[in-house]
Amino acid sequence: EATCSFDVQVDGTADIAVEKTSPTTITAGEQIEWTITVTNLGPATAPEVTLTDAIPAGVNNAQISTDGGSTWIGWTGTMIFNNLAVNDPQELLLRGEVDCAAEDFTNIATVDLSLPFTDPNPDNDESSVTTTIENPLAVSAVVTDSECPGDGVINITVTGGTPPYTYAWTGPAGFTSTDEDLTGLVSGTYTVVVTDANGCEDTGSWTVT
Numbered sequence: 001e002a003t004c005s006f007d008v009q010v011d012g013t014a015d016i017a018v019e020k021t022s023p024t025t026i027t028a029g030e031q032i033e034w035t036i037t038v039t040n041l042g043p044a045t046a047p048e049v050t051l052t053d054a055i056p057a058g059v060n061n062a063q064i065s066t067d068g069g070s071t072w073i074g075w076t077g078t079m080i081f082n083n084l085a086v087n088d089p090q091e092l093l094l095r096g097e098v099d100c101a102a103e104d105f106t107n108i109a110t111v112d113l114s115l116p117f118t119d120p121n122p123d124n125d126e127s128s129v130t131t132t133i134e135n136p137l138a139v140s141a142v143v144t145d146s147e148c149p150g151d152g153v154i155n156i157t158v159t160g161g162t163p164p165y166t167y168a169w170t171g172p173a174g175f176t177s178t179d180e181d182l183t184g185l186v187s188g189t190y191t192v193v194v195t196d197a198n199g200c201e202d203t204g205s206w207t208v209t
Contacts, residue, residue, distance in 0.1 A: 029198025058102030100200035137161030152185030152208035161196030
């Protein structure tokens with residue numbers, strides 16, 4: 001007597017939820033870190049759940065950790081959870097470097113439950129966080145013109161970014177300096193490139209007469 005076996009695929013339902021959190025403000029050039037939690041609220045174990053998170057423009061070198069930040073690997077944009085048990089939250093950390101020229105951005109995480117299972121509550125299948133770029137690096141100056149040859153002054157003020165800052169000045173007749181403020185200047189135009197601790201730059205030019 002022959003014995004036959006069959007692969008039986010059972011339909012079911014599982015309420016899959018995703019929640020995403022992160023700082024809502026950040027300084028350009030710094031590293032941002034999101035926390036993503038994927039939870040199966042039941043009633044059945046979910047055979048396959050796909051998490052998708054497209055890193056927004058302005059965030060580079062995205063990495064993910066599944067062990068609380070002990071180890072990190074490059075993030076490809078998706079992750080699959082097999083046999084996701086009920087009420088067993090899966091917490092992930094996702095990080096990246098905010099570009100110096102980045103503008104405000106929104107990051108969205110979504111979860112999809114593979115067929116033949118269905119999700120009875122799609123309203124919690126997406127979570128987003130909007131992050132505002134604050135404290136951009138900026139340089140301004142007060143110029144004291146030269147009343148006598150070689151006594152001009154430029155005092156600069158740097159705001160935003162991430163200290164400490166470095167300074168690279170150029171000026172007339174091959175002038176260079178790495179000081180913050182300049183004294184004893186002859187007439188001419190002086191340009192400074194200010195760089196913060198994250199490599200973000202701002203440039204300013206002023207003329208001493």
